[in-house]
Amino acid sequence: MNLDIYNQDIRLIDPICSPVFKVNGKRGVLLIHGFTGSPHDMAYVAERLFSEGFTVSVPRLPGHGTNHKDFLNSTWRDWVRRSIDAYLDLTNFCDEIxxxxxxxxxLLATVVTSSFKAxxxxxxxxxxxxxxxxxxxxPLMSLFVQYREKEPPVFDDPSLNKLAQEYWNKVFIKPAAQLYKLQKIAIKSLEKVESSTLVIVTQKDNTVPLSVLDVIREHLKSEFKTVVLEKSAHPxxxxxxxxxxxxxIVEFLSN
Structure with a gap:
């Protein structure tokens, strides 16, 4: 096997990006992070759920939490496959997921739920x-450019600065085209979701507008509960x- 593609910039995954799997009972929760994110974004909620008696799984999606070259080589199919695998792993430990x-x-959670009836x-x-x-x-732009550079955010945490240099100092065109494909698939998948659903949005989200609720109302056949935050940004x-x-989330999943 030729490992030359894994150059000196690729080291062990930083601990904040490592997947989480903690067993604590027969009620399971799969938590899936977002685009350019990592398990770190779900760590607080996962730990809280674990303390409330849930088994938790937070997978690291392919291309995430390592470096931007990995990210450029990942696709929506990779992200869906990892999410499905993580769901199936939970079925070995839990009666409900x-x-x-x-x-x-x-989006990935919707695709998984529509297929496995969480x-x-x-x-x-x-x-x-x-x-x-x-x-x-x-999809058209990605034929000509994979990404463009931008000024990265700066953090006190060295781990976050490393992620910023790999993921948050770029506008990713090629992976965004994969996100766009996934978005269309997930919207169609909403129509197959029968599970009780909680939607959490925030007024200060510069990435996802509150009008996303209209998309959900149009395509999700079952009723859903909504929480609208006032202070949070997108993550x-x-x-x-x-x-x-x-x-x-604990309240919704416990009742």
Missing amino acids: NVVGLSMGA KKLVLAAPAFKVTDWRLKFT VTNDVEKELVAEK
Whole structure:
């Protein structure tokens, strides 16, 4: 096997990006992170659920949490396959399984739930609709450019700075085209979802508009509950209201 593609920039996955699997009873929860994210974004909610008696699984999606070259070589099929595998792994430990997804993870959670009939579904800042109108043009744009550089955010945490240098200092065109394909598939999958559903959105989301609720109402046949946050930015499971988000998810999945 030729491992030359794994150059010196690829090291062991940082601990904050490592997948989580913690067994604590027969009620399971699969938590799926978003586009350019990592299990770190779901860690707080997962730990809270674990403390409440749930077995939790937070997979690391292919291409995420390593480097941008991995990301450029991953596709929506890879992300769906990993999500399905993680769901099936949980069936070996749990009698019931719930699925929680953030942003693109909510799209994956919808696809999984529509196929396997999870007991409950939580869609956090679900990317069925995004504010960036250029997304629909990415399949064409990706034929000419894979990404463009931008100024990365700066963090006190070295692990987050490493992720920023690999993922958050670029506008990814090629992976965004994969996200666009997944978005269309997930919207169709909504029509097959029969599980009780909780949708969490935030007024300060610059990525997913509140009008995403209209998309869900149009395509989801069953009723759903909604939580509208006031202070959080897009990554609601890992932002200033993460305690409230965790509380709402625990309450929804426990009842």
